[in-house]
Amino acid sequence: MLDAALCIVYRDLLLALRRRGDVATALLFFVIVASLFPLGIGAEPNLLRAIAPGVIWVAALLSTLLSLGRLFAADHADGTLEQMLLGAAPLGVVAAAKGLAHWLVSGLPLVVIAPVLAVQYDLPESLYGVLALSLLLGTPVLSMIGAIGAALTLGIRGGGVLLSLLVLPLFVPVLIMGAGSVEMAAAGLEPDAQLLILGALAVFSAAFAPWAIAAALRISLE
Amino acid sequence: MLEARNLECERGGRRLFSAVSFSLGPGEALRIAGANGSGKTSLLRILCGLLPPSGGEVRWQASPINALQEDYARQLVYLGHAAALKDELSAAENLRIACRIAGAAAPEASVRQALARFGLDGGQAAVKRLSQGQRRRAALARLALSQAVPLWLLDEPLSALDPQGVELLKAMLLEHLERGGVLAYATHQDAGIPAARVVELHA
Amino acid sequence: MTTAVRWFWFASPHTFFPLAGRIARWCAAGAALLALAGLYVGFGVAPTDAQQGEVYRIIFIHVPAAWMSMFLYLVMAFWAALGLAFNTRLSGMMAQALAPTGALFTFIALWTGALWGKPTWGTYWVWDARLTSELILLFLYFGFMALHASIDDPRRADRAAAVLALVGAVNVPIIYYSVQWWNTLHQGASVSFTKAPSMAAAMFAGMMLMAAAFWLYSIAVAMVRVRCMILERQ
Numbered sequence: 001m002l003d004a005a006l007c008i009v010y011r012d013l014l015l016a017l018r019r020r021g022d023v024a025t026a027l028l029f030f031v032i033v034a035s036l037f038p039l040g041i042g043a044e045p046n047l048l049r050a051i052a053p054g055v056i057w058v059a060a061l062l063s064t065l066l067s068l069g070r071l072f073a074a075d076h077a078d079g080t081l082e083q084m085l086l087g088a089a090p091l092g093v094v095a096a097a098k099g100l101a102h103w104l105v106s107g108l109p110l111v112v113i114a115p116v117l118a119v120q121y122d123l124p125e126s127l128y129g130v131l132a133l134s135l136l137l138g139t140p141v142l143s144m145i146g147a148i149g150a151a152l153t154l155g156i157r158g159g160g161v162l163l164s165l166l167v168l169p170l171f172v173p174v175l176i177m178g179a180g181s182v183e184m185a186a187a188g189l190e191p192d193a194q195l196l197i198l199g200a201l202a203v204f205s206a207a208f209a210p211w212a213i214a215a216a217l218r219i220s221l222e
Numbered sequence: 223m224l225e226a227r228n229l230e231c232e233r234g235g236r237r238l239f240s241a242v243s244f245s246l247g248p249g250e251a252l253r254i255a256g257a258n259g260s261g262k263t264s265l266l267r268i269l270c271g272l273l274p275p276s277g278g279e280v281r282w283q284a285s286p287i288n289a290l291q292e293d294y295a296r297q298l299v300y301l302g303h304a305a306a307l308k309d310e311l312s313a314a315e316n317l318r319i320a321c322r323i324a325g326a327a328a329p330e331a332s333v334r335q336a337l338a339r340f341g342l343d344g345g346q347a348a349v350k351r352l353s354q355g356q357r358r359r360a361a362l363a364r365l366a367l368s369q370a371v372p373l374w375l376l377d378e379p380l381s382a383l384d385p386q387g388v389e390l391l392k393a394m395l396l397e398h399l400e401r402g403g404v405l406a407y408a409t410h411q412d413a414g415i416p417a418a419r420v421v422e423l424h425a
Numbered sequence: 426m427t428t429a430v431r432w433f434w435f436a437s438p439h440t441f442f443p444l445a446g447r448i449a450r451w452c453a454a455g456a457a458l459l460a461l462a463g464l465y466v467g468f469g470v471a472p473t474d475a476q477q478g479e480v481y482r483i484i485f486i487h488v489p490a491a492w493m494s495m496f497l498y499l500v501m502a503f504w505a506a507l508g509l510a511f512n513t514r515l516s517g518m519m520a521q522a523l524a525p526t527g528a529l530f531t532f533i534a535l536w537t538g539a540l541w542g543k544p545t546w547g548t549y550w551v552w553d554a555r556l557t558s559e560l561i562l563l564f565l566y567f568g569f570m571a572l573h574a575s576i577d578d579p580r581r582a583d584r585a586a587a588v589l590a591l592v593g594a595v596n597v598p599i600i601y602y603s604v605q606w607w608n609t610l611h612q613g614a615s616v617s618f619t620k621a622p623s624m625a626a627a628m629f630a631g632m633m634l635m636a637a638a639f640w641l642y643s644i645a646v647a648m649v650r651v652r653c654m655i656l657e658r659q
Contacts, residue, residue: 007322011308018310018348079304080320082272086295088325148592152585156575165571166589169564170596173603180610201599212592215509219584222273234578 004089005097012101022070027109030063034117045122052121053131053182059117060110060135060178061142061171067106068146068167069160071098072217076154085221095213096206099140099147107139123186130185130195137198138178144209145170151216174201223247223283224269224373224404230277231264238264239423240277248372248402251395251415255408256423262408263303265423266377269406270300282373296325298373305361309350313342313360316349321367328367336366340390354382362387365394374398376407436513438655445655449648456641463634470627480544484628487537489636490530491555494562495597497527497643501569502594505587514658515651517583520590521573522650526643528566534559554608558601565593579658 016023037055038048075081084094114135115128123131149167153159181194223246230240238261246252254262267273269280271287271294280287287294307316314333321328337343340359349357362379374395380388395405395415407415435441467485501523508516538556539549550556569586576582 001325004323004325007319011311011319011323014315015308015310074308077304078308079302079306080308082300082302083306083320084323085272086270086298086300087323088292088296089323090292145592148588152572152589153575158575162568162571162575165564166568169561169568169600170592172561173596173599176603176607180607183610197603208595212588216585216588219581219588222581 001089001093004087005093008084008089008094008097009101009104012098013104016101016105023067023105023109026063026067026106027113029066030059030110030113031117033059033062035120038120048121049123049186052118052123053127053179053186055121056114056117056131057135057138057175057179060114060139061168061175063110064106064139064142064146065164065167067102068143068150068163071102071147071150072154073150073159076221081217082221085217091214091217092210095147095151095217096210099143099206099210099213102147103140103143107143108136110139111135127182127185130191131182133195134178134181134191134198137195137202138174141174141198141201141205142171144205144213145174148209148212148216151213151220154217154220174198177201224252224406225281225284226269226278227281228278229265229268229275229280231261231268231273232276233261233264242278242421242423244419244421246404246406246419248404249399250418251399251405251407252419252421253407253409253415253417254421254423255410257410260423262410262423263377265421266300266302266375266406266408269375270298271295272300297371298375299324299364299368299371300375300377301361301364301379302377305357307349307357307360310348312346312348313337313352313356313363314346316360317363317367320364326367326370332367336363339363339366339394341386355384355387358382359387359390362391362394365398369398369401372403374403374405374407376405378409379407380409380411436511436515438515438518438658441515442652442655445648445652449645449652452641452645452648456638456645459634459638459641463631463638466627466634467631470631472627480541483537483541485631485635487534487541488632489639490537491534491559492636493639493643494527494531494534494559496640497523497530498562498565498590498597499594501527502590505590508583509587509591514580514583517580517587518651518654518658519647520587521583521654522647523643524566524570524573525650526646528563528570530639530643531559531563531566535563552608552611554605557608558604561600561604562597565597569593 034056037051041047041051072081075084085091087094089097111132114131118128118131146163146167149163149170152166153163156162177194177198181191181198184191184194225245227243228240229242231238242265244252254265256262264273268275271280271291282290282294282297306320307313308319311319314337317333317336318328318330321333337360340363342356342359342363349360352360358379358381365374368374379391383391392415395407398405399416405415435444463485468482473479501520504516504520504523507513508520535556538553538559542551543549569589572589573582573586576585
């Protein structure tokens with residue numbers, strides 16, 4: 001069972017490697033969105049420093065949304081998703097494996113790129129750690145909750161936009177806690193509480209989301 | 223071994239078929255015939271457990287498949303309409319991964335042998351470079367590694383195959399039946415495989 | 426055992442149809458009476474507030490509407506869970522029937538909140554914790570209805586929307602508390618509707634009456650909608 005699950009993760013990573021363009025596009029989107037805000041709002045340094053955590057987090061949300069559309073769609077279209085359903089691993093484990101692979105490909109790079117964007121906003125270096133940590137804890141939650149939406153909207157026309165509508169309200173707590181932790185640190189306060197809550201959300205979603213994803217997949221594949 | 227009782231299927235408000243019953247013992251094959259849209263794929267998916275029927279039940283070794291769940295899935299191999307191949311991976315990589323996901327061992331030599339049996343050289347070419355017929359053969363190569371699996375469910379296995387491919391597949395299926403396996407396949411062409419039962423679905 | 430059998434007897438849309446009609450008529454009548462009583466108490470009997478004058482009276486609609494919006498979401502999630510567990514079509518229809526009403530009350534809560542805000546605080550929208558939570562709840566309702574509308578097969582639509590409703594229900598407390606915390610972080614000069622005027626008995630009675638009226642209204646409307654759905658899916 002574990003071997004089947006690890007095989008799925010390995011396969012998704014291999015596919016991401018062979019389709020580098022798709023992955024890079026979502027990450028580039030992250031950078032572009034974050035770069036748009038100063039163009040729209042003005043480049044006043046104090047303003048930028050104040051909005052930086054929120055902007056980077058919103059950009060991370062939107063970038064994750066983009067990559068979620070691809071999570072199950074290709075497997076559904078070429079029949080491999082059905083094979084996973086009939087495979088040795090229970091569907092919940094399959095869902096967790098797909099979510100993990102998605103996070104490794106689309107979420108973890110955001111953690112690495114974020115400090116670069118923070119430079120654009122002149123965020124003090126002392127905050128880079130909190131920013132990266134908040135994204136490290138928050139992006140898995142985004143992948144898991146997003147996967148529920150992706151599974152529910154599988155094969156629906158106009159599914160991409162519908163996915164956004166379904167999933168963005170559910171992302172709000174992660175956004176608030178993630179950006180909030182950096183803002184707390186910026187104000188000189190300890191961000192521990194927010195980071196702990198993010199960690200709790202990560203554990204909670206890792207434990208329970210796979211079952212919702214599995215239920216949604218079964219419904220979509222009928 | 224495989225028994226269907228009064229299966230009924232309703233999709234999109236339309237009743238596709240009802241009162242479908244049959245029973246298959248070891249070494250017996252079932253051919254599901256019918257025109258396009260008559261529900262052949264739906265019937266196969268019901269037999270797999272992917273689609274719950276709107277009436278009736280399917281039993282494997284006298285137990286309802288709902289109760290067996292993964293134990294049942296482990297005892298069948300299903301090749302659907304879509305080839306279940308990832309375009310970016312080679313045929314060998316696809317086969318190896320498919321076997322591992324299904325929980326079967328797939329040593330390098332066996333994979334190459336299986337592909338060779340279906341006339342594919344197991345090269346590194348990505349599947350998207352293969353022709354339709356070669357893709358179908360790559361998908362069917364899975365059967366060569368599923369000799370221990372008792373139930374084979376195939377949806378239109380002959381499509382896109384040239385006469386040589388058809389002969390290869392027939393030989394494979396006959397071997398499976400001789401080993402005491404059970405086979406159910408959907409096709410609207412006559413394959414020349416001795417079918418103990420035929421279920422004719424009418425639209 | 427017999428009670429279980431009787432519940433499932435009503436689970437058939439065919440037998441539920443006449444029952445739904447009777448419930449709808451009684452609840453509609455009850456709702457009208459309670460609404461009249463509630464509005465009378467709210468606008469006629471309850472005393473003028475010392476700080477906010479007459480404008481505060483809008484809470485007799487705003488607060489019950491907000492309560493109903495949250496309550497209906499939970500009821501909807503309950504029916505969704507039943508539908509997934511027992512695979513009854515009627516449960517899915519009940520959830521679908523409640524959604525538009527829930528969304529309506531959420532919208533009323535937001536709109537009355539804005540109307541209250543303008544004369545009291547000078548702007549139509551303040552990012553108050555409760556209003557922001559109501560806004561997100563409105564998105565959750567819209568998502569539920571949109572998902573159901575996008576799927577052609579009614580059975581799949583019911584079940585997919587049910588999963589979404591349950592995931593949403595689990596998230597609602599998390600969303601509520603994170604928005605509460607966010608509001609305290611960015612408090613600054615913003616003000617909060619949660620500081621409602623201290624309750625005189627008459628005010629409380631008025632809100633309870635309106636809440637009951639909204640509740641009966643919701644039941645009546647849901648019954649009518651379910652009857653329409655039963656006819657449609659015939």
